[in-house]
Amino acid sequence: xxxxxxxxxxxxxxxxxxxxxxxxxxxxxxxxxxxxxxxxxxxxxxxxxxxxxxxxxxxxxxxxxxxxxxxxxxxxxxxxxxxxxxxxxxxxxxxxxxxxxxxxxxxxxxxxxxxxxxxxxxxxxxxxxxxxxxxxxxxxxxxxxxxxxxxxxxxxxxxxxxxxxxxxxxxxxxxxxxxxxxxxxxxxxxxxxxxxxxxxxxxxxxxxxxxxxxxxxxxxxxxxxxxxxxxxxxxxxxxxxxxxxxxxxxxxxxxxxxxxxxxxxxxxxxxxxxxxxxxxxxxxxxxxxxxxxxxxxxxxxxxxxxxxxxxxxxxxxxxxx
Amino acid sequence: xxxxxxxxxxxxxxxxxxxxxxxxxxxxxxxxxxxxxxxxxxxxxxxxxxxxxxxxxxxxxxxxxxxxxxxxxxxxxxxxxxxxxxxxxxxxxxxxxxxxxxxxxxxxxxxxxxxxxxxxxxxxxxxxxxxxxxxxxxxxxxxxxxxxxxxxxxxxxxxxxxxxxxxxxxxxxxxxxxxxxxxxxxxxxxxxxxxxxxxxxxxxxxxxxxxxxxxxxxxxxxxxxxxxxxxxxxxxxxxxxxxxxxxxxxxxxxxxxxxxxxxxxxxxxxxxxxxxxxxxxxxxxxxxxxxxxxxxxxxxx
Numbered sequence: 001x002x003x004x005x006x007x008x009x010x011x012x013x014x015x016x017x018x019x020x021x022x023x024x025x026x027x028x029x030x031x032x033x034x035x036x037x038x039x040x041x042x043x044x045x046x047x048x049x050x051x052x053x054x055x056x057x058x059x060x061x062x063x064x065x066x067x068x069x070x071x072x073x074x075x076x077x078x079x080x081x082x083x084x085x086x087x088x089x090x091x092x093x094x095x096x097x098x099x100x101x102x103x104x105x106x107x108x109x110x111x112x113x114x115x116x117x118x119x120x121x122x123x124x125x126x127x128x129x130x131x132x133x134x135x136x137x138x139x140x141x142x143x144x145x146x147x148x149x150x151x152x153x154x155x156x157x158x159x160x161x162x163x164x165x166x167x168x169x170x171x172x173x174x175x176x177x178x179x180x181x182x183x184x185x186x187x188x189x190x191x192x193x194x195x196x197x198x199x200x201x202x203x204x205x206x207x208x209x210x211x212x213x214x215x216x217x218x219x220x221x222x223x224x225x226x227x228x229x230x231x232x233x234x235x236x237x238x239x240x241x242x243x244x245x246x247x248x249x250x251x252x253x254x255x256x257x258x259x260x261x262x263x264x265x266x267x268x269x270x271x272x273x274x275x276x277x278x279x280x281x282x283x284x285x286x287x288x289x290x291x292x293x294x295x296x297x298x299x300x301x302x303x304x305x306x307x308x309x310x311x312x313x314x315x316x317x318x319x320x321x
Numbered sequence: 322x323x324x325x326x327x328x329x330x331x332x333x334x335x336x337x338x339x340x341x342x343x344x345x346x347x348x349x350x351x352x353x354x355x356x357x358x359x360x361x362x363x364x365x366x367x368x369x370x371x372x373x374x375x376x377x378x379x380x381x382x383x384x385x386x387x388x389x390x391x392x393x394x395x396x397x398x399x400x401x402x403x404x405x406x407x408x409x410x411x412x413x414x415x416x417x418x419x420x421x422x423x424x425x426x427x428x429x430x431x432x433x434x435x436x437x438x439x440x441x442x443x444x445x446x447x448x449x450x451x452x453x454x455x456x457x458x459x460x461x462x463x464x465x466x467x468x469x470x471x472x473x474x475x476x477x478x479x480x481x482x483x484x485x486x487x488x489x490x491x492x493x494x495x496x497x498x499x500x501x502x503x504x505x506x507x508x509x510x511x512x513x514x515x516x517x518x519x520x521x522x523x524x525x526x527x528x529x530x531x532x533x534x535x536x537x538x539x540x541x542x543x544x545x546x547x548x549x550x551x552x553x554x555x556x557x558x559x560x561x562x563x564x565x566x567x568x569x570x571x572x573x574x575x576x577x578x579x580x581x582x583x584x585x586x587x588x589x590x591x592x593x594x595x596x597x598x599x600x601x602x603x604x605x606x607x608x609x610x611x612x613x614x615x616x617x618x619x620x621x622x
Contacts, residue, residue, distance in 0.1 A: 137355045152361075
């Protein structure tokens with residue numbers, strides 16, 4: 001009887017000179033299965049709350065206490081949405097929010113892009129100092145400047161130019177719009193940083209060609225650089241839109257009584273349930289989930305349209321270096 | 322060109338002027354909405370603030386607001402230490418996770434697009450009022466239990482007694498405990514960091530890997546000798562971003578405490594003093610981080 005000769009070379013297992021197994025293929029298969037499981041696991045953690053939020057938003061009390069109902073309710077109803085729509089005064093709050101958010105994000109996009117271009121392409125005196133101030137503006141806790149800003153907007157007088165006492169800008173959109181116009185809003189340092197990296201990553205020859213053709217710096221910026229930086233513009237716009245749209249912290253500070261979505265949502269359960277609010281956490285939760293979904297939905301739609309700028313061309317965001 | 326000939330500007334002069342024209346919005350914004358409030362908050366922190374119908378009045382009281390925050394206030398110092406500890410653990414795990422996730426998402430596989438869309442979802446979902454409601458929400462509390470249960474295939478009690486027997490230091494134990502408890506939180510806080518790492522991975526020149534392949538480098542060696550050094554500047558960027566993000570998040574307990582102090586508690590002066598103490602602590606931590614990690618970072622140029 002011939003003896004068995006098993007040999008492994010170059011990752012291939014051979015027995016009596018005949019290849020029976022390619023170990024490389026096995027290990028790569030195991031790895032792929034492992035990778036798949038991990039990705040599914042992480043996606044589960046991210047998506048599960050969203051799915052539960054949606055499913056509970058179409059549930060009724062009966063479904064909640066029915067232990068056989070896990071995700072899919074037996075008696076789906078739109079009642080929570082109806083309640084949320086009515087008590088948030090949805091159409092009004094939606095358009096107020098849209099007006100505020102669009103204003104803020106468009107202004108932030110314009111101001112941060114212009115400033116970032118200045119940092120990226122012109123070697124001016126004090127550039128390092130000013131850029132470190134951009135970073136400084138990013139790391140100071142908002143709570144620190146919030147109180148003085150609050151007082152400034154409450155008694156807004158532009159250093160005594162306006163009549164005494166000044167204007168009360170609280171309750172208007174100006175406390176959001178003014179910093180947005182001057183690249184000093186929430187997380188604007190981050191946007192300047194992103195856009196600066198993108199402009200730095202673009203070839204200098206483009207601008208030189210434009211200068212040779214007789215275009216000035218402004219025309220070059222608008223006609224040559226901006227179209228090339230489209231990916232960055234989209235990402236900055238999306239960040240700025242989402243953070244303003246969801247923002248509760250600043251909004252509750254400057255617009256405590258306004259009919260905008262974050263405020264309306266945070267008061268929703270209390271308004272729907274009245275005095276019962278604290279004693280009926282489940283009912284409150286059902287309405288809140290419906291309300292949350294109504295707020296997130298527009299963002300999800302925008303994200304669905306713009307996601308390719310995120311996922312396909314991340315390398316061109318220029319966040320590197 | 323024509324313009325510069327007319328005004329006889331040198332290139333450097335043009336750069337100086339154009340640079341300042343472009344960053345002018347930031348200069349105005351910085352002075353109005355950042356520098357002046359920062360200075361004002363120093364003033365507030367050394368005064369007692371009273372709001373009147375026509376403005377506000379200040380009474381200079383020196384450092385007693387700081388004294389109050391540090392010595393008299395019941396929870397401030399304790400909460401400050403607590404937030405620092407939480408931050409260290411969070412930063413560590415967020416960094417590990419986001420780096421790992423970016424490595425995964427950078428590989429080629431079917432469904433990569435969908436995976437990326439899902440991984441970046443928390444960037445737009447976990448913020449503001451949505452996050453606030455989730456924290457307060459009854460159902461979400463139950464839900465967190467469900468997700469944690471799913472992760473309990475790691476029997477944590479058994480794991481911890483095993484680690485105890487290995488005489489693993491307590492701090493390390495605590496770090497692992499926090500990670501297991503907070504898997505969903507960490508995943509949801511990692512979106513931007515993944516984006517930054519992914520951008521970094523994609524900018525590493527493929528020729529480096531090709532050269533390594535010719536030299537017979539294994540995937541393991543490639544990771545330690547090419548990927549890690551090339552991405553190290555972004556590790557620093559991400560550490561700084563994560564620290565800042567954690568500290569200034571409105572959901573941070575200390576930030577909430579400072580805000581509550583403003584309107585319900587000891588008033589504007591004390592809360593300004595608290596923010597200054599807090600800011601100093603952040604600045605010190607960032608400084609130490611930069612000092613330590615700057616030596617470890619490999620710069621290509």
